[in-house]
Amino acid sequence: MNDRMTTASRPAGSVLALCGGVGGAKLALGLYRTLASGKLTIAVNTGDDFTHLGFRISPDIDTTVYTLAGIADPARGWGRNHETWNFMAAIEELGGETWFRLGDRDLAMHVERTASLKAGKTLTEFVAHAARKFGIDAQILPMTDNNLRTIVVTDEGELPFQRYFVERRCEPVVRALRFGGATQARPAQELLEALSDASLRAVVICPSNPYLSIDPLLAMPELRRAISRTNAPVIAVSPIIGGQAVKGPTAKIMTELGIPVTIQSIAAHYRGLIDGLVIDTSDAQEEANLDIPVLSTKILMQDQPDRERLAEEVMAFAGECKLRNVDSRLRRRAGGKPA
Amino acid sequence: MNDRMTTASRPAGSVLALCGGVGGAKLALGLYRTLASGKLTIAVNTGDDFTHLGFRISPDIDTTVYTLAGIADPARGWGRNHETWNFMAAIEELGGETWFRLGDRDLAMHVERTASLKAGKTLTEFVAHAARKFGIDAQILPMTDNNLRTIVVTDEGELPFQRYFVERRCEPVVRALRFGGATQARPAQELLEALSDASLRAVVICPSNPYLSIDPLLAMPELRRAISRTNAPVIAVSPIIGGQAVKGPTAKIMTELGIPVTIQSIAAHYRGLIDGLVIDTSDAQEEANLDIPVLSTKILMQDQPDRERLAEEVMAFAGECKLRNVDSRLRRRAGGKPA
Numbered sequence: 096m097n098d099r100m101t102t103a104s105r106p107a108g109s110v111l112a113l114c115g116g117v118g119g120a121k122l123a124l125g126l127y128r129t130l131a132s133g134k135l136t137i138a139v140n141t142g143d144d145f146t147h148l149g150f151r152i153s154p155d156i157d158t159t160v161y162t163l164a165g166i167a168d169p170a171r172g173w174g175r176n177h178e179t180w181n182f183m184a185a186i187e188e189l190g191g192e193t194w195f196r197l198g199d200r201d202l203a204m205h206v207e208r209t210a211s212l213k214a215g216k217t218l219t220e221f222v223a224h225a226a227r228k229f230g231i232d233a234q235i236l237p238m239t240d241n242n243l244r245t246i247v248v249t250d251e252g253e254l255p256f257q258r259y260f261v262e263r264r265c266e267p268v269v270r271a272l273r274f275g276g277a278t279q280a281r282p283a284q285e286l287l288e289a290l291s292d293a294s295l296r297a298v299v300i301c302p303s304n305p306y307l308s309i310d311p312l313l314a315m316p317e318l319r320r321a322i323s324r325t326n327a328p329v330i331a332v333s334p335i336i337g338g339q340a341v342k343g344p345t346a347k348i349m350t351e352l353g354i355p356v357t358i359q360s361i362a363a364h365y366r367g368l369i370d371g372l373v374i375d376t377s378d379a380q381e382e383a384n385l386d387i388p389v390l391s392t393k394i395l396m397q398d399q400p401d402r403e404r405l406a407e408e409v410m411a412f413a414g415e416c417k418l419r420n421v422d423s424r425l426r427r428r429a430g431g432k433p434a
Numbered sequence: 435m436n437d438r439m440t441t442a443s444r445p446a447g448s449v450l451a452l453c454g455g456v457g458g459a460k461l462a463l464g465l466y467r468t469l470a471s472g473k474l475t476i477a478v479n480t481g482d483d484f485t486h487l488g489f490r491i492s493p494d495i496d497t498t499v500y501t502l503a504g505i506a507d508p509a510r511g512w513g514r515n516h517e518t519w520n521f522m523a524a525i526e527e528l529g530g531e532t533w534f535r536l537g538d539r540d541l542a543m544h545v546e547r548t549a550s551l552k553a554g555k556t557l558t559e560f561v562a563h564a565a566r567k568f569g570i571d572a573q574i575l576p577m578t579d580n581n582l583r584t585i586v587v588t589d590e591g592e593l594p595f596q597r598y599f600v601e602r603r604c605e606p607v608v609r610a611l612r613f614g615g616a617t618q619a620r621p622a623q624e625l626l627e628a629l630s631d632a633s634l635r636a637v638v639i640c641p642s643n644p645y646l647s648i649d650p651l652l653a654m655p656e657l658r659r660a661i662s663r664t665n666a667p668v669i670a671v672s673p674i675i676g677g678q679a680v681k682g683p684t685a686k687i688m689t690e691l692g693i694p695v696t697i698q699s700i701a702a703h704y705r706g707l708i709d710g711l712v713i714d715t716s717d718a719q720e721e722a723n724l725d726i727p728v729l730s731t732k733i734l735m736q737d738q739p740d741r742e743r744l745a746e747e748v749m750a751f752a753g754e755c756k757l758r759n760v761d762s763r764l765r766r767r768a769g770g771k772p773a
Binding site: 148149175178179181182183184185186188189190191198199200201202203204206207209210213224225228229 | 487488514517518520521522523524525527528529530537538539540541542543545546548549552563564567568
C-alpha cells in the first residue's frame, strides 16, 4: 500500500488531525509523511499545559512538534532525543523542584515560549514559529489560545493534570475529569477555518486518550459543534487494543470511571461525532456490536512503516465513509451532542 | 607564610571584601580559604545584573558563588566547570538570542533566582540560600536589593553593561560610566551591619575593575559614607600590574577615560577611602610617588597558593595599617568624598 500511495497520485484536500500525547503524535507523523506537502493540520490538546519553574509548558504541543521534526525521544515517550540533564541536576543542587523533568535541549522551547507569550504573542503564533524553525511543513495548532485546564478529580481531591500524571504517576483513583475554562475558551481560529474548509478530506481523531487528551478539545462547545457540522468524514482510531490501552493510563482511568475497557466504550464515547471507527484486528469479533462503519486493521504503531500504513488505511477508510456517509452525516447532525 | 597563618592562631574578627568579577573573586577565595570559618563577608557588585530570556542574571554574584564553591570554570573566567551548552544550541535552533551564553548547569541558578524573586524573596535571601546549598561558609551579599544599573556611555550612545561588555565585546569607546538608581539604592542591611561591627578586622577592596565593578558599590552614598566611617582599615589591591590590567577591559577603559594606566591613578581613585594600597613588585619603583601606605608584593594570582598567600599578606598589611592608622583614619574622615 505504501508504494501505491506515496506516488504523486495522492488525492488533493487537507486533513485535520485531533491529537493529544505520544500515541496521537505517532499517527500524526504517519499522516504527515504520507499526505502531500502542506495538507496536514494538527489540533493539539493544551489542557495539560501548566506553569512550572516560571515556564509555560505545553507537553502535548511539544510532543507533536518534536515528533514531526524527527527529534522526539523514541524510548522515553516525551522530550527530545540526544537529551542531557545537567540543568535538572543543578536545580537539584539548589534544592529546586525536580518532579517534572526538563531536559537541557527541551528547556529552550519552554524559555522561548514563555518569553514569546510575555511579549504579547499568542501560543498559536509561537507554535507556528517553532514548527517553522524545525522545518515542519504541517500546521500545528494549539486547540485554543485561552486557558483551558484539565483537572483530575481523584479520591484525594482535585489535582492539576501534571500533578496527577507526572508527580503522582496516575496513582490516585480518578472519580471524574473537569476542563476548567472550557465553556469560555474559544477554539483557535485556524482550527475553525480548517473545519469549514470545503476541501477538507477528513477529520482524524488520533488514538490518544479520549478522556484526558481528546475530551479537552471536545469540551469547547464551539469546537464540538464545528466538528459535528463539518462536511468531511470524521474518523476515530481506537486507543484500545484487545481490551487494553496501548500506553499510558487509559485503561486504568476507564476502569476507575466505571467504563468497560472495550472498543464499544470508545464508539459510545464518540457517538454522534464520528463517521467511522478504526479498530485493531484483535477486536474484530466485536465489530458486529458497533452501529458505525468500522475498519479493522493493525493499529499498534511500532515503527515508521506502521505509522504510514495506518495513516494511509485511515485515509482510504475516510474516503469510503465519505461515499456512504449521507446517512451518518444526518445521524451526526441529529446527535452531535456531548456523548 | 601559609604554614604559619593556617594554624589555629588566626586573629579573631571578621573581614569584609568588596568584589566585582573574576579578579576580585580570586582574592575573595584566598581570603575564604585562609580566614577562620564564618569570618568572611563579601559584598558583590550587582550593577551588571540584567534580565535576559526572562531570567534575572547576576553575573558577579554567580562568579563569586561558583568560585567559593570550587565549581567555577578556571579557563573561561565565568560560569561553571564541566559545563554543557545544549540549551544554548536549542535556543539557536529556535532563532532565539545567543549573544549571552548560558550553560546548562548555570541556567539553574538563573531559573531559581528568577522564581525566588517572583515569589517575593529578596536577592540577598536567594544568594544566601544558594551559598548555603553549595556549602559556602561565607556571607555573600549583593551590594543592594534595589535596582542599580551600570550604564556605559560610549561614542555610540548609552549601552546597558552586558550589551557593552558581552555583546559588543567592549569595542565601543567609553566616554563615561553611569550608575542608574545609585542615589536611591540602599546598600544591603547586612553590609552596613558588617561595616559597623566593632570586630571588623579589615575592609578589602579586591582587584576588580575600579570603574566597572567597585564604583557601583561606591556610587551608593550610604555605602561610601559607611566605608569612610568604619573603624577597620580599608585596603585596596591594585588591578594594575606594570602599567597593564591583569584581565578584562580595565586598561582600555582607563585610557578612553583619559586616566593614565598607573597605580597612581588607582590610589587617586580610592583616595580618602583607603588606608593602604597593595601593589605589584613590578610597580614598586612608583611607591615613593604614593602618599599612602603601600605593600609591594606579587599580586598576580595564578593558582590557589598565590590566592592564599596574597590574602594573608593583605591581612597582615591591614594589621600594620591599623597600628598606624590614626592619621589615615582622620584623613579618610576628612576626605571621604567621591574621588
